[in-house]
Amino acid sequence: MSNSAFTNEQTSYLEAFFSGLTQGINIPHLGQDSGGRFTHEEEETVYGTPVDELCREEVVKHEQNGLDCYDAILANAAANEFPKDGDVFRYKFHGLFHVTPAQDSFMLRCRIAGGAVTTAQFRGLAEISRDWGNGFGDLTTRANLQIREILPPNCHKVLMKLTDLGLTSQGSGADNIRNITASPTSGFDSEELIDVMPYARAIHHYILNNRDLYGLPRKFNISYDSGGCISVCTDTNDIGFYAVRVGENEQGVEPGIYFRMQLCGITGHKQFATDCGVLLTPEETIPVAAALIRMFVENGNRTNRNKARLKYLVDDWGITKTLEETQKKLAFPMRYFPLEQCEKSRPKVKHGHLGVHPQSDGLNYIGVCIPVGRMTAEQMEQLCAIADRYGKSEIRLTVWQNLLIPHIPDEDLEEAKAAIKAAGFSFAPATVTGGLVACTGSRGCKYAAADTKGNAVELGAYLQERVPLDQPVNIHLTGCKHSCAQHYIGDIGMMGVPVKNESGETIDGYDIVLGGGCDDTQAVAREVWKGVAFSEAHFLIEQLLVAYLSKRENKETFAQWANRTELQDLQSLLTANVA
Numbered sequence: 001m002s003n004s005a006f007t008n009e010q011t012s013y014l015e016a017f018f019s020g021l022t023q024g025i026n027i028p029h030l031g032q033d034s035g036g037r038f039t040h041e042e043e044e045t046v047y048g049t050p051v052d053e054l055c056r057e058e059v060v061k062h063e064q065n066g067l068d069c070y071d072a073i074l075a076n077a078a079a080n081e082f083p084k085d086g087d088v089f090r091y092k093f094h095g096l097f098h099v100t101p102a103q104d105s106f107m108l109r110c111r112i113a114g115g116a117v118t119t120a121q122f123r124g125l126a127e128i129s130r131d132w133g134n135g136f137g138d139l140t141t142r143a144n145l146q147i148r149e150i151l152p153p154n155c156h157k158v159l160m161k162l163t164d165l166g167l168t169s170q171g172s173g174a175d176n177i178r179n180i181t182a183s184p185t186s187g188f189d190s191e192e193l194i195d196v197m198p199y200a201r202a203i204h205h206y207i208l209n210n211r212d213l214y215g216l217p218r219k220f221n222i223s224y225d226s227g228g229c230i231s232v233c234t235d236t237n238d239i240g241f242y243a244v245r246v247g248e249n250e251q252g253v254e255p256g257i258y259f260r261m262q263l264c265g266i267t268g269h270k271q272f273a274t275d276c277g278v279l280l281t282p283e284e285t286i287p288v289a290a291a292l293i294r295m296f297v298e299n300g301n302r303t304n305r306n307k308a309r310l311k312y313l314v315d316d317w318g319i320t321k322t323l324e325e326t327q328k329k330l331a332f333p334m335r336y337f338p339l340e341q342c343e344k345s346r347p348k349v350k351h352g353h354l355g356v357h358p359q360s361d362g363l364n365y366i367g368v369c370i371p372v373g374r375m376t377a378e379q380m381e382q383l384c385a386i387a388d389r390y391g392k393s394e395i396r397l398t399v400w401q402n403l404l405i406p407h408i409p410d411e412d413l414e415e416a417k418a419a420i421k422a423a424g425f426s427f428a429p430a431t432v433t434g435g436l437v438a439c440t441g442s443r444g445c446k447y448a449a450a451d452t453k454g455n456a457v458e459l460g461a462y463l464q465e466r467v468p469l470d471q472p473v474n475i476h477l478t479g480c481k482h483s484c485a486q487h488y489i490g491d492i493g494m495m496g497v498p499v500k501n502e503s504g505e506t507i508d509g510y511d512i513v514l515g516g517g518c519d520d521t522q523a524v525a526r527e528v529w530k531g532v533a534f535s536e537a538h539f540l541i542e543q544l545l546v547a548y549l550s551k552r553e554n555k556e557t558f559a560q561w562a563n564r565t566e567l568q569d570l571q572s573l574l575t576a577n578v579a
Helices: 006-022 055-063 069-080 086-094 117-132 152-164 199-206 282-299 310-317 319-327 378-390 410-422 452-467 534-552 558-565 567-578
Strands: 097-098 106-109 116-118 134-141 145-150 222-225 241-244 256-263 274-280 355-358 366-369 372-374 393-396 403-408 437-438 473-478 494-501 506-514 526-533
Touching: 055 086, 069 086, 069 152, 086 097, 097 152, 106 117, 116 117, 116 410, 117 134, 117 145, 117 152, 134 378, 145 152, 145 372, 152 372, 199 222, 199 282, 222 256, 241 274, 241 282, 241 410, 256 282, 274 282, 274 319, 282 310, 282 319, 282 378, 310 319, 366 410, 372 378, 378 393, 378 403, 378 410, 403 410, 437 534, 452 473, 452 534, 506 534, 506 558, 534 558, 534 567
Parallel strands: 222 241, 437 473, 473 494
Antiparallel strands: 097 106, 106 145, 116 393, 134 145, 134 372, 241 256, 256 274, 355 366, 366 403, 393 403, 494 506, 506 526
C-alpha cells in the first residue's frame, strides 16, 4: 500500500464522510420501517405528520420509497408498458420522467457533479440518445443533460449504461437534491479563490451514498461559487456556498479562504438566497449542508406542495431557529463571522462563459454557444473529438445552457475554433443567441404554455439579423410559473401564457419582465407587459433593444437602462407596435 499523502479532494471527501457518520448517531435511518416506508417510530406519521394529512406525492413515497421501484422499471420494460399510478412519480427518483401528454415517452435527466464531464462520458451520452432517444441532447440550467423520447423497453438499458459510464441519474427528479452546480472554470480560473470542484464532487457522492437524503419535502438545490469570474447563479439555490477571503481580524478567525453560506434562493418566487452569517472552511461545507438537509427532511411541510420548499420553513421559523436546529446535527460548532469583514470577489464577467479566454495555467478555454442548449448526437461527438484533439478530454457544462472546452494551447486555438464552427456552433460573446436560455417548453412538458425552445430559436434568429449588440443581453424563456429557465434573472424574461388571436384560437404568448440579474447584479426583473402574443414579441423586443442602444448612457448595461426607465415609457413600445 502506498504511503503517499491523500490529495486535497480525497481529504475533503473523507472528512465529510466521517462527519456524516457522526451526524447519523441517534438519527432513525430514513424514518423508514422494515417495509421501506417513511414512518416515524410506531405512529402512523411521516416525520410527525399524520398519514391521512399527507399530500398525494407524500402518500406515494410513504407507500414505497422511490429508490425501490427498479423492479417496476424492469417489469414495465419487459411488458413494454409505461408506469401507472404512484410509479409515475417514483420513476423520477431514477431520473426518468414520463412526459405525457406532451410526448408519450420518457425524458432522462442525468447528474453531472459540477458540470464536469469527460469526453468518454459525453460520447456515451450521445450514444444513449442515438440508440434509445431522439438523437438530441439538451443542456439544462443545472449544468447537466437531458435526453428525450426514451421508450419503456429501454429504460433499464439507459440506467445501466449510465452506471457503466461512471454517471447516474439517481435523485435527479422528484423531491430530491438536484444536480450540484459549481463555477464552470473552477480549477483553471485565474480570478478564483479556490477550486470548488472537489467539494461539489464530494457532496455529490455523499448524497448518492446516504439514502436518508432522498425523499425530501420538495426539491433542493446546492451550488458552489469559487469566487472566479464566471457566474453559476449560486444565489438562486436553496444553499449557496460563496468563496471569500478573510484577512486579519479581531474575531479570532484564522485568515484564509472560507465559504459564506446563503439560504433560500428560489427565483421563481422572486427570492434570492441571503447570507445567514455562517462562515465555513471548505471541508465543513459538506457536513453542514447534510445537517441542514436532514433538518429540512424532518421538519419541512408534507401536506402542501406549494409550501414545501426550504424557504417556507425558514419563513416560519426564522434564520436563528433554522440554524439552531441544524447545529443539533453537527459534531462541531458553526462559525459566525460578519459578512462585511470578508473580502469581496471581483464582479462576474457577463457571457464570460463564451469566447476564448486564458486560463491560470497558460492554456485557454473556449466557451461554445449551444443555442437553447440543444445538440444532435453527432454534434456531441464532434465536440468530444475537439476536446480530445486540442484539450485534455474534458468538457465543462454551464448553467447558461452552453459549454466550455478547456485546456487548449495557444498554438491550437485557431484549429479548435475552426472545428467548433464546422460542428455548427459559434463562440462569440455579446450576441443574442449567446444569451438565450429556454426551458423544455410545450413540446416536452405538460406544464408549459408555450413552445419556449422553438420560440427562442426563432426569436434569436430574428434579432440576430436586426440588432447588432455590443454588450451581452440575456433573454430567458420559461414555459410556466415553475420558472425552470429562471426568467426573473434575465435581462429580458418571458413566461409562457396562453393568449387568443383574432380568430379566438389559443396561441403562444408571454408575460414579459425586464431588468433581472444575479450575483453582483442581483435583481428581480419587473413585469412590463402581460399576455403578448409571440407573433408580436419579435418586433416588440427588437424595438426594446433598439431603444436601449440609442438611449443608454455611458455604455450602461441593458438591466441598468431598463431599471431606470419609467414603466410607462417601456410600455409605450408595445402601444407603438400595435398602432
